[in-house]
Amino acid sequence: MIRALLALVLVAGVAPASAEPMVTRQTTPSGLEFRHVHMPSESQQAIGFAWKDGTAVARPGKEALAALAPALMLEGPKGVTRSAMLEDLRDLQAAMGLSAGSSFAQGSLSAPRAKLAAAAGILARVLADPALPEDKLRQAQRSFALASQQAEQNAEALGLRLFQRLVLGEGPHWRLGGADPAIYERIDKADIEAWRRDVLVREGLMLVAAGPMAAAEIAGVLDSVFAGLPQSGRVPAVAKPALRSSGKLVVLEKAVVQTVIVAGAPTTLAVTPDLVRAELAVEVLGRGSAASRLGRAVRGRLGATYGISAVLQASVAGTRTLLIRTPVANDKAKAALEAIREEYALFAAEGVTEEEIEPLKTAAIARHQERLRRAGAVAGALLGLALNNRPDDELATQEARIRAISRAAVNEDIRNRLPKPPLTIVMVAPSAQGLGADCVIRALAEIARCE
Amino acid sequence: MAHRLAALLVAALLASLAPGARAAEERIGERVFLVRDKPGTATHFHMIVNAGCGDEADGRCRGVAHYLEHLVLVGRNPEHKDAALRLFADGSANGWTSSRATAYLHTIPPRANGPQADLERLFNFYAARLKDFHISDEEAAREHNVVLQEHDWRVASRPFVRFARMLDRALLPDRAAGSREEVAAVTLADARAFHRTWYAVNNVSFAVKGDIEPAALKAIAERALADLTPRTLPRRALLRPPEITLARTDIREAEATVTRPGVIFLKLVRIEEPDAVAGRAARTVLTGFLRSRLPGSPHDVLVEQEKLAAGQPGVSIDRVAPNVFKLTVNAGAAPDVAPERLLAAIERYVQGLASTGIPDATIGRLKTRIADARASADQDPAQVYARLVGWLGSGTPYGELAAWPQRIAAVAPGDVERVLKGLAAPGRIVTGILAPAQP
Numbered sequence: 001m002i003r004a005l006l007a008l009v010l011v012a013g014v015a016p017a018s019a020e021p022m023v024t025r026q027t028t029p030s031g032l033e034f035r036h037v038h039m040p041s042e043s044q045q046a047i048g049f050a051w052k053d054g055t056a057v058a059r060p061g062k063e064a065l066a067a068l069a070p071a072l073m074l075e076g077p078k079g080v081t082r083s084a085m086l087e088d089l090r091d092l093q094a095a096m097g098l099s100a101g102s103s104f105a106q107g108s109l110s111a112p113r114a115k116l117a118a119a120a121g122i123l124a125r126v127l128a129d130p131a132l133p134e135d136k137l138r139q140a141q142r143s144f145a146l147a148s149q150q151a152e153q154n155a156e157a158l159g160l161r162l163f164q165r166l167v168l169g170e171g172p173h174w175r176l177g178g179a180d181p182a183i184y185e186r187i188d189k190a191d192i193e194a195w196r197r198d199v200l201v202r203e204g205l206m207l208v209a210a211g212p213m214a215a216a217e218i219a220g221v222l223d224s225v226f227a228g229l230p231q232s233g234r235v236p237a238v239a240k241p242a243l244r245s246s247g248k249l250v251v252l253e254k255a256v257v258q259t260v261i262v263a264g265a266p267t268t269l270a271v272t273p274d275l276v277r278a279e280l281a282v283e284v285l286g287r288g289s290a291a292s293r294l295g296r297a298v299r300g301r302l303g304a305t306y307g308i309s310a311v312l313q314a315s316v317a318g319t320r321t322l323l324i325r326t327p328v329a330n331d332k333a334k335a336a337l338e339a340i341r342e343e344y345a346l347f348a349a350e351g352v353t354e355e356e357i358e359p360l361k362t363a364a365i366a367r368h369q370e371r372l373r374r375a376g377a378v379a380g381a382l383l384g385l386a387l388n389n390r391p392d393d394e395l396a397t398q399e400a401r402i403r404a405i406s407r408a409a410v411n412e413d414i415r416n417r418l419p420k421p422p423l424t425i426v427m428v429a430p431s432a433q434g435l436g437a438d439c440v441i442r443a444l445a446e447i448a449r450c451e
Numbered sequence: 452m453a454h455r456l457a458a459l460l461v462a463a464l465l466a467s468l469a470p471g472a473r474a475a476e477e478r479i480g481e482r483v484f485l486v487r488d489k490p491g492t493a494t495h496f497h498m499i500v501n502a503g504c505g506d507e508a509d510g511r512c513r514g515v516a517h518y519l520e521h522l523v524l525v526g527r528n529p530e531h532k533d534a535a536l537r538l539f540a541d542g543s544a545n546g547w548t549s550s551r552a553t554a555y556l557h558t559i560p561p562r563a564n565g566p567q568a569d570l571e572r573l574f575n576f577y578a579a580r581l582k583d584f585h586i587s588d589e590e591a592a593r594e595h596n597v598v599l600q601e602h603d604w605r606v607a608s609r610p611f612v613r614f615a616r617m618l619d620r621a622l623l624p625d626r627a628a629g630s631r632e633e634v635a636a637v638t639l640a641d642a643r644a645f646h647r648t649w650y651a652v653n654n655v656s657f658a659v660k661g662d663i664e665p666a667a668l669k670a671i672a673e674r675a676l677a678d679l680t681p682r683t684l685p686r687r688a689l690l691r692p693p694e695i696t697l698a699r700t701d702i703r704e705a706e707a708t709v710t711r712p713g714v715i716f717l718k719l720v721r722i723e724e725p726d727a728v729a730g731r732a733a734r735t736v737l738t739g740f741l742r743s744r745l746p747g748s749p750h751d752v753l754v755e756q757e758k759l760a761a762g763q764p765g766v767s768i769d770r771v772a773p774n775v776f777k778l779t780v781n782a783g784a785a786p787d788v789a790p791e792r793l794l795a796a797i798e799r800y801v802q803g804l805a806s807t808g809i810p811d812a813t814i815g816r817l818k819t820r821i822a823d824a825r826a827s828a829d830q831d832p833a834q835v836y837a838r839l840v841g842w843l844g845s846g847t848p849y850g851e852l853a854a855w856p857q858r859i860a861a862v863a864p865g866d867v868e869r870v871l872k873g874l875a876a877p878g879r880i881v882t883g884i885l886a887p888a889q890p
Contacts, residue, residue, distance in 0.1 A: 043831070081755075083744035083751065083755060084744075086744055087744055087745055090743070093823055093824060112827055139761075143761055143762075146710055146711050153707075153708035154609075154708075256608075257607045257608045258600065258603050288543065290524075290525070290536035290544075291536065299597055302593075303592075303593035303594065303595075304596070305600050306598075306600040306604050307604070327600070327604050327608070328600070329599075358541075359539075359541035360541070362560045363541045363560055366541075366560035369492070369561070
């Protein structure tokens with residue numbers, strides 16, 4: 001017996017950190033389905049919830065609903081100020097969030113197991129009986145509009161806005177980003193009430209839970225928050241924009257401390273479990289300012305920047321856009337631009353090497369394993385799977401999938417799925433002289449003539 | 452005997468399976484600390500040098516320590532053919548520099564055979580770096596450009612950060628972070644001199660989080676550090692209290708890239724602290740209040756009641772030197788509110804702190820929060836490790852870390868009141884308003 005106990009203690013003491021997560025489908029007593037991962041050794045319990053929601057881009061002129069509706073909901077339930085609510089959540093060591101975008105509305109709640117029910121009580125009241133104070137709406141409108149104007153003064157934010165405009169075109173998906181401060185004035189309380197009625201309903205609700213609570217226990221908590229929501233609503237369909245890339249170099253002349261370069265183009269990648277292959281490819285290009293190809297070229301060889309990155313950005317749900325960004329020294333802007341173009345041309349033509357991909361696979365597996373230790377991260381990943389109609393077992397099979405990735409498969413994605421040069425490039429620089437710009441402007445409002 | 456052993460084993464089993472299993476750091480040598488983690492977890496490594504920009508010549512923070520941090524990470528040395536930033540192709544590396552410390556950090560994926568070989572490499576690398584570092588003039592010049600670009604990105608491109616630095620220089624002309632011109636004037640020779648002065652084995656700590664036996668880590672560290680000789684360190688300039696002249700400077704600037712006025716209030720005061728750690732505990736509770744939205748907090752008064760500020764006001768209380776503290780309050784003006792009105796309200800608030808005080812019940816509530824957060828963090832090796840690194844980087848004696856919960860529990864309303872009175876007492880004041888430029 002002692003030998004058996006000793007063996008158990010030893011096994012428990014060295015249990016690997018990342019047993020593959022077992023995702024099960026469960027149903028609450030009120031009939032809500034949810035994805036559940038039981039993590040007995042985790043102290044925090046996390047839940048995630050989402051609805052497909054295209055309201056902000058489907059209703060012309062109402063793009064600011066995506067920002068203002070969740071912000072006003074989070075002012076708290078009737079009879080409680082936002083400050084009092086936030087302080088109660090701090091006492092409970094709880095975190096609560098609610099946001100909306102062009103395709104989804106989603107939220108999260110996490111707290112230590114013993115305090116989750118109390119935190120859930122606050123969330124339930126926020127969803128069922130929000131105060132939606134008019135004065136706070138007016139404050140938020142002013143505040144968002146000022147933040148939008150302030151962002152335009154920042155070269156990095158301005159460069160990104162210009163790039164998004166070139167890729168998305170003029171339309172609700174671009175306006176959703178807040179480039180036009182006037183959009184915030186077009187929302188009133190009735191819009192937000194209608195959004196809540198139409199979207200925050202049982203029908204189409206996606207629920208996930210991860211943490212120490214067993215399925216039956218968390219099911220009760222979920223019902224306490226969501227069971228009482230209206231059964232159905234009216235969610236408008238989302239029309240996806242046609243993403244495009246002109247391959248032009250657009251320069252906005254402005255007195256800036258550093259020149260900002262934003263380069264990229266839409267990809268033809270599908271958001272499937274195999275997306276990780278292309279993500280690894282882009283990591284070779286721009287993950288880490290010192291180690292990546294772009295980092296070595298623009299920081300390491302030129303000393304032109306502190307940081308440069310390349311990522312696949314989800315600017316529209318279900319799609320990915322390649323995005324390279326860096327602030328560089330004004331006197332090295334031309335050299336940095338040439339280096340980015342050369343590195344990308346080489347990358348697109350020759351792909352990546354075995355020596356580059358293998359270490360990144362190991363690093364990606366380590367990050368994945370680390371993520372699986374945290375209830376909040378697991379719940380977030382589960383919600384992402386649910387929103388993109390991806391299989392429940394993807395979390396458990398991801399490690400094997402990464403291990404199996406070959407250099408040839410990565411290079412095939414680079415050839416067939418990532419954009420071919422020339423990339424569309426935006427620069428915010430003191431002067432366009434010598435940069436070979438296709439279009440030069442002085443303000444964001446002039447961008448239409450560069451399309 | 453067998454029953455007792457069985458009972459002990461059952462207890463050990465339950466403890467290892469319990470959700471509340473406690474993680475903790477172990478001191479396994481004079482300067483080596485371990486947070487044990489499970490197999491299959493990434494290894495984290497920090498070398499913390501107990502010297503930062505506040506230790507530069509005359510205590511003037513010009514950026515030498517920060518430049519040296521870059522040089523150590525990008526230099527090619529006899530022990531490796533590539534930069535330290537790329538010691539592990541599948542890992543990540545970085546560094547940071549504060550006024551008190553410089554840290555080098557690495558994260559390495561789990562290995563089938565454990566992290567011993569990686570840690571051996573890291574300890575050997577940094578043992579060698581404590582002796583010397585190598586970099587060509589060309590690489591040093593290029594990295595100097597990178598440092599300037601980091602300054603431009605973090606400071607010069609952000610109007611409020613640049614403005615706050617300027618106010619800091621007005622408050623503490625001999626200590627505040629350097630201007631771009633000063634950063635540009637730093638040389639490789641300055642960095643080498645700083646290295647010779649402060650990079651000594653008796654002035655560093657190593658922290659590791661990972662799946663390794665303490666004895667194995669101890670052996671690795673002892674082997675690597677064996678031939679390093681402790682050196683006599685100079686007295687730290689940041690221990691010398693700055694002079695506090697009871698004066699006031701008001702600075703107003705307008706800038707075209709600012710769309711909403713913001714105000715910054717700085718105050719340098721002297722507060723006696725017979726027990727530095729007890730003082731720190733009292734300030735931790737007080738800062739929790741000042742950054743909250745509780746009744747009587749800056750948010751409650753400036754945003755909710757007087758409607759003068761927008762968003763959460765920023766508040767910090769920094770220990771500049773023994774018995775000398777800097778209070779910082781910054782806030783954005785609410786729409787249509789003149790920034791002068793907001794600044795006046797902040798001053799009234801600070802002045803009134805001593806008389807209004809903080810209710811005992813609120814202090815109790817804040818202490819409970821801190822204790823709860825500590826208890827939660829104790830179950831997570833990553834949080835225990837982050838806490839350890841933060842503690843070592845702050846220069847507070849390690850021995851006080853374990854007793855911190857008791858220090859917080861011991862904070863009495865009178866301790867907080869003493870700090871409040873100190874902050875409200877006469878001191879050196881610098882205020883700033885950064886407003887949009889009129890078209």
